[in-house]
Amino acid sequence: MSRPLRIAVAGLGTVGGGVVRVLSERADDLAERAGRELVPAVVCARDRRKRRADWIAAIPWADDPLALAQSDVDVVVELIGGESGVALDLIKASLEAGKHVVTANKALLSRHGGELAAVAERHGVGLRFEAAVAGGIPIVKALRESLVAHGVGAVRGILNGTCNYILTQMESTGRSFGDVLADAQRMGFAEADSTLDVGGGDTAHKLAILASLAFGTRPSVELMSITGIAQVTPDDIAFAREFGYRIKLLGVARMSAEGIDQRVQPAMVKLGTPLADVDGAFNAVVADAGEAGPFFFEGRGAGEAPTAAAVIADLMDIARGSVGPAFGRPAANLITAIAAPPGARTSAFYLRFEAVDRPGVLAEIAGHLAQFEISIESMIQRGRAPGESVAIVMITHECTSIAVESALNVIAGSDKVLSAPVMIPMEAG
Amino acid sequence: MSRPLRIAVAGLGTVGGGVVRVLSERADDLAERAGRELVPAVVCARDRRKRRADWIAAIPWADDPLALAQSDVDVVVELIGGESGVALDLIKASLEAGKHVVTANKALLSRHGGELAAVAERHGVGLRFEAAVAGGIPIVKALRESLVAHGVGAVRGILNGTCNYILTQMESTGRSFGDVLADAQRMGFAEADSTLDVGGGDTAHKLAILASLAFGTRPSVELMSITGIAQVTPDDIAFAREFGYRIKLLGVARMSAEGIDQRVQPAMVKLGTPLADVDGAFNAVVADAGEAGPFFFEGRGAGEAPTAAAVIADLMDIARGSVGPAFGRPAANLITAIAAPPGARTSAFYLRFEAVDRPGVLAEIAGHLAQFEISIESMIQRGRAPGESVAIVMITHECTSIAVESALNVIAGSDKVLSAPVMIPMEAG
Numbered sequence: 001m002s003r004p005l006r007i008a009v010a011g012l013g014t015v016g017g018g019v020v021r022v023l024s025e026r027a028d029d030l031a032e033r034a035g036r037e038l039v040p041a042v043v044c045a046r047d048r049r050k051r052r053a054d055w056i057a058a059i060p061w062a063d064d065p066l067a068l069a070q071s072d073v074d075v076v077v078e079l080i081g082g083e084s085g086v087a088l089d090l091i092k093a094s095l096e097a098g099k100h101v102v103t104a105n106k107a108l109l110s111r112h113g114g115e116l117a118a119v120a121e122r123h124g125v126g127l128r129f130e131a132a133v134a135g136g137i138p139i140v141k142a143l144r145e146s147l148v149a150h151g152v153g154a155v156r157g158i159l160n161g162t163c164n165y166i167l168t169q170m171e172s173t174g175r176s177f178g179d180v181l182a183d184a185q186r187m188g189f190a191e192a193d194s195t196l197d198v199g200g201g202d203t204a205h206k207l208a209i210l211a212s213l214a215f216g217t218r219p220s221v222e223l224m225s226i227t228g229i230a231q232v233t234p235d236d237i238a239f240a241r242e243f244g245y246r247i248k249l250l251g252v253a254r255m256s257a258e259g260i261d262q263r264v265q266p267a268m269v270k271l272g273t274p275l276a277d278v279d280g281a282f283n284a285v286v287a288d289a290g291e292a293g294p295f296f297f298e299g300r301g302a303g304e305a306p307t308a309a310a311v312i313a314d315l316m317d318i319a320r321g322s323v324g325p326a327f328g329r330p331a332a333n334l335i336t337a338i339a340a341p342p343g344a345r346t347s348a349f350y351l352r353f354e355a356v357d358r359p360g361v362l363a364e365i366a367g368h369l370a371q372f373e374i375s376i377e378s379m380i381q382r383g384r385a386p387g388e389s390v391a392i393v394m395i396t397h398e399c400t401s402i403a404v405e406s407a408l409n410v411i412a413g414s415d416k417v418l419s420a421p422v423m424i425p426m427e428a429g
Numbered sequence: 430m431s432r433p434l435r436i437a438v439a440g441l442g443t444v445g446g447g448v449v450r451v452l453s454e455r456a457d458d459l460a461e462r463a464g465r466e467l468v469p470a471v472v473c474a475r476d477r478r479k480r481r482a483d484w485i486a487a488i489p490w491a492d493d494p495l496a497l498a499q500s501d502v503d504v505v506v507e508l509i510g511g512e513s514g515v516a517l518d519l520i521k522a523s524l525e526a527g528k529h530v531v532t533a534n535k536a537l538l539s540r541h542g543g544e545l546a547a548v549a550e551r552h553g554v555g556l557r558f559e560a561a562v563a564g565g566i567p568i569v570k571a572l573r574e575s576l577v578a579h580g581v582g583a584v585r586g587i588l589n590g591t592c593n594y595i596l597t598q599m600e601s602t603g604r605s606f607g608d609v610l611a612d613a614q615r616m617g618f619a620e621a622d623s624t625l626d627v628g629g630g631d632t633a634h635k636l637a638i639l640a641s642l643a644f645g646t647r648p649s650v651e652l653m654s655i656t657g658i659a660q661v662t663p664d665d666i667a668f669a670r671e672f673g674y675r676i677k678l679l680g681v682a683r684m685s686a687e688g689i690d691q692r693v694q695p696a697m698v699k700l701g702t703p704l705a706d707v708d709g710a711f712n713a714v715v716a717d718a719g720e721a722g723p724f725f726f727e728g729r730g731a732g733e734a735p736t737a738a739a740v741i742a743d744l745m746d747i748a749r750g751s752v753g754p755a756f757g758r759p760a761a762n763l764i765t766a767i768a769a770p771p772g773a774r775t776s777a778f779y780l781r782f783e784a785v786d787r788p789g790v791l792a793e794i795a796g797h798l799a800q801f802e803i804s805i806e807s808m809i810q811r812g813r814a815p816g817e818s819v820a821i822v823m824i825t826h827e828c829t830s831i832a833v834e835s836a837l838n839v840i841a842g843s844d845k846v847l848s849a850p851v852m853i854p855m856e857a858g
Binding site for chain 1: 571735
């Protein structure tokens, strides 16, 4: 058996603690599989005085995370978090010191991934991040190593468990986004500051990494259009259901001759397709792998065990000496993505208008849509109560989002329309 | 860039042709990702005179497949098929000559996998078989390299596209197994000799490989109970639907303290769970990865592109030098599975009786079931037409299959019961 793989772990929160626990509890099985022992050699966290489990207390402690880069280890596991600062300094210093790095830090990778991949290559070490996307689902490895024969034309996924949990709860209870979020925060299912989750930013970070692996682009959220779930209403969820759809927060990246279309937004997914059935805190990814067809992956998106499992899988690859380029291609070859023009892609759209219940309203709305060549596939019109507003809900045929936005701008100006019209695209599930 | 990886391909059917095509058409992308070229250096097939595509005709030809083992290549791709004979001789000779081997041959691996893994290790080369299970789904790699942190307690899957296609067609058309099979054969969706598919043997081969990767056992179908789909009737499919289930041919392997429970059989899967929604020729696998939760993988199970993609992924691993033990652990450590005693596992069961429409029938059946401590969760009784037989259909609470079999033996002896009772277990989806 080769000499042990010595591991430094920076950050001992849920995931870091889980990683050290697995390395200790499952040491024999991991060593048998890797052909060498995996040894947590030094750990580091913010607060040394915090009481910790025995398997952590037994490991040498470093006070300064940056000192790990110079310590006697083969790999540094960065679980500090933050898209720059100490985490970035530690990763860079470790790679430059010839140490492999494993990280779960999607925010950091979506911004500095290309640059760090180059540093890793220059120093002949690996930069691994299975835990950064979709928890324990081995989607990073699948895109980097498995789905390579026919190319991947599109990836789309449910990448944030908090949003998926909130949307699932909104559907099952009929309650509003704000109420469900407040409950989730009270019960610890959502962060006190949930902006990054519900605003779509976290999904965007993960999508940037998936897009990079799929298309060979330098990861970046700059070209992404990002909309969170705060505007999704119980009404829209109920109408979606009537039309045979469910609303999910999707990250979607599509490669075309005109560029890459990357967006995070609530989307209508047809009931019965795989993504529509992903409930609660689960994550899922669909990869369209050219002629090899779509592949679907589902699993727990967060939490100690799934995320620690992903970190361990990366450590096992490193232990076995399997450390190719971070994004599956030489860093120098990663291209800067060009955004597909907004008119390049068409889809069907769900539209909802709140209007006064008066003759001619529908004719006016339909007229404006026709003006922009938007045709209607199906429609529901439903009054609330006599004298109150009426909801007019439609599914369009395929059209561009530009056409829809233009039409909605005109329609929003009508004195018969009472609030900003809602538009949600349909996506393949 | 390192020197090219030289590849021999034995067998130029759908998959072999697809592999050579991808190696030729996507050469640049593969070389960029692997850090070296992947070159088809020599090919071999049964009939040299057969007209072949240009990308194949350009490659040097060997008349004797066994000669490939001695040729100037790094890897031999075995796509000849057959669980012994030339395929086995070629794989052995190639490994012994220090060449890596990639194969899609599940029948062979389920029988000789342990022995071949040992030969590969002795000669320091890789034995890879992503294409042997579930087409392009990277489930072999996921079990071998990704889902390793918490252990895998059970794997279950839809592993034969022909069976899944037939069951899907039976449900949508209401037609019998025989009719649908005959049609599928006419249209080329099923082999002329479909015994291995519809009898469950092919699923068993694949399940043996998955179980080995999951549990560290030597692959074997010997301990497996195997039932195919020929006995599934449109009635059972319709009743399943009424109870909220769908019938799927599942391969299920479960590790417990008492041993491994490995079975291939039609099973009831609850509608809305991932496996229930796998339609047509798709394959899918659920892996229960301990605390990390269940993982679900779905994709095309057969055909040129998905299967060739899996072979290419293996070749890419070899090109990058990532060649650990074939089943994820040293071959010498693979254990011989012990079958769990049949009483060790409980599940709910679907039962159907065809009985005479006479007072006391239900009381008699229920009485016998109670004798064996089998209790009923729900029931449908439906007469066909006055004077005809009546179908009595039940879902039991959890019990052992031994109890059910014993009760059914007694019930089958009743003069009120007209045909052999049907029993189908419920499985998690």
